[in-house]
Amino acid sequence: MRIAILGAGGVGGYFGARLAAAGSDVTFIARGKHREAMLERGLRIESPLGNLTLKDVKVVGTSAEAGEVDLVFMTVKLWDTDDAAQSLIPLVERGASVVSFQNGVQKDETLRKYLPAASIIGGVSYIAAVIGEPGVIVHSGAMQKLVFGEYDGSRSARVTALCDACQKAGIGAEISDDIExxxxxxxxxxxxxxxxxxxxxxxxxxxxxxxxxxxxxxxxxxxxxxxxxxxxxxxxxxxxxxxxxxxxxxxxxxxxxxxxxxxxxxxxxxxxxxxxxxxxxxxxxxxxxxxxxxxxxxxxxxxxxxxxxxxxxxxxx
The missing domain is CATH 1.10.1040.10 (N-(1-d-carboxylethyl)-l-norvaline Dehydrogenase; domain 2)
Known part of the structure; x- marks a missing residue:
């Protein structure tokens, strides 16, 4: 899958790195010193489940630079959701789907203000991870899991493909028929x-x-x-x-x-x-x-x- 990670912090950085290391085509959309460090030194994951360093990281500064993608992980802080959703309109118009792994229960309602409901997949992440320093994600504990699903409960091709990609990357992943x-x-x-x-x-x-x-x-x-x-x-x-x-x-x-x-x-x-x-x-x-x-x-x-x-x-x- 061609996956864009919008927000390369603890959640997006960790799961995006695992997917990229397993062969998925991952582009990180990041900013500031974290983006600069990723461009200069790559992205490092420090984890009890095994450390990982991606030396050649695809990282851009805006959604417009991400190119053609199949799926976007929305992992920005909640206060950035409106701006981030608007930035994804061109990607969604070209066929991308969006899954939010943010906190809260109002996140997808916010996405639906800007994006077609059919483009949105429900998602939940379970992990304790933070940016330890620019370019470094520190994962605590053994939990690292993503659960996602269509809001109508169907087992679509896109959620099946994402589940397969996650499992190939060693990420705990499940498809839910009651994601809300x-x-x-x-x-x-x-x-x-x-x-x-x-x-x-x-x-x-x-x-x-x-x-x-x-x-x-x-x-x-x-x-x-x-x-x-x-x-x-x-x-x-x-x-x-x-x-x-x-x-x-x-x-x-x-x-x-x-x-x-x-x-x-x-x-x-x-x-x-x-x-x-x-x-x-x-x-x-x-x-x-x-x-x-x-x-x-x-x-x-x-x-x-x-x-x-x-x-x-x-x-x-």
């Missing part, structure tokens, strides 16, 4: 992990061991389930409890990428995570007080530029 439900299932956990680690400023281990923060984590995830069910998604009534049990299996030191961004003073995906739950809840008349409070608490940091660390002396006592 899987996107929401990941969202339930992601909102809980991102909101709580960022608001509490602690790892998942500390949160799950404290009775009050553990209960709050469950409440946060239950609100997401309630909103999803109000939108007609077939989530189990006890799915939040299932995700809480899953949290008990995670390394105690695990934090969310949003908490990592908070610590570094980066922009946050908050409006699409806890903030997105609160907005959807308001539109659907579903109460979401816990997510609303988390969104309000973190709002001073949402645009980046500030860290969660104190910046002035404590008041005298």
């Amino acid at each position: 439900r899987l996107i929401w299932e990941k969202f339930v956990f992601l909102v809980g992990l991102s909101g709580m680690t960022s608001a509490v400023r602690k790892s998942i281990g500390a949160i799950r061991e404290n009775a009050r923060t553990r209960a709050l984590l469950l409440d946060v995830m239950q609100e997401v389930v309630a909103v999803g069910k109000a939108k007609g998604v077939a989530l189990r009534d006890d799915f939040a409890q299932d995700r809480l049990a899953f949290c008990d299996t995670l390394p105690a030191s695990m934090i969310s990428s949003m908490y990592s961004d908070l610590q570094r003073g980066n922009r946050l995906e908050l409006p699409w995570l806890s903030g997105g739950v609160a907005s959807l809840g308001e539109a659907l008349n579903v109460p979401t007080p816990c997510n609303r409070v988390i969104a309000d608490i973190l709002s001073p940091y949402a645009d980046g530029g500030e860290t969660a660390q104190p910046t002035s002396p404590a008041a005298p006592r």
Whole structure:
């Protein structure tokens, strides 16, 4: 397959590199120092599953330079989705399909504002990976999986071809006949992990061991389930409890990428995570007080530029 990776960060960089190493025709669309490093030194993956260095990387600066492609991985941050989707219009008009492996549940709704619904494949990624330094992707843990599928549940030629390419590359891959439900299932956990680690400023281990923060984590995830069910998604009534049990299996030191961004003073995906739950809840008349409070608490940091660390002396006592 001819695949373009729009956003060569942790997710796009990792999976794109694995696909390229296995023989897929991959073009990375990147920018800044990361793009410069990829052009000069290639792309390196550091992973417990085996390191990888691509020395001859196809990398361009814009979608217009990507040429003819069959499929685009959308892996930019959520705030870039509108601009990124508009940049893909010429590629889609020439026959490309688009699969978003971004966070959140509103991503494909945004894509449909600019691109034909038939061009969009639903997708979910499961991986912990970040840009360690320009040109280097650092993968933590053993999980690296992509799940994708048509919104009508069909097993199309394009999702079958993508699954074959992923499996050839050693990537865990599955085709789902209910991709919207899987996107929401990941969202339930992601909102809980991102909101709580960022608001509490602690790892998942500390949160799950404290009775009050553990209960709050469950409440946060239950609100997401309630909103999803109000939108007609077939989530189990006890799915939040299932995700809480899953949290008990995670390394105690695990934090969310949003908490990592908070610590570094980066922009946050908050409006699409806890903030997105609160907005959807308001539109659907579903109460979401816990997510609303988390969104309000973190709002001073949402645009980046500030860290969660104190910046002035404590008041005298």
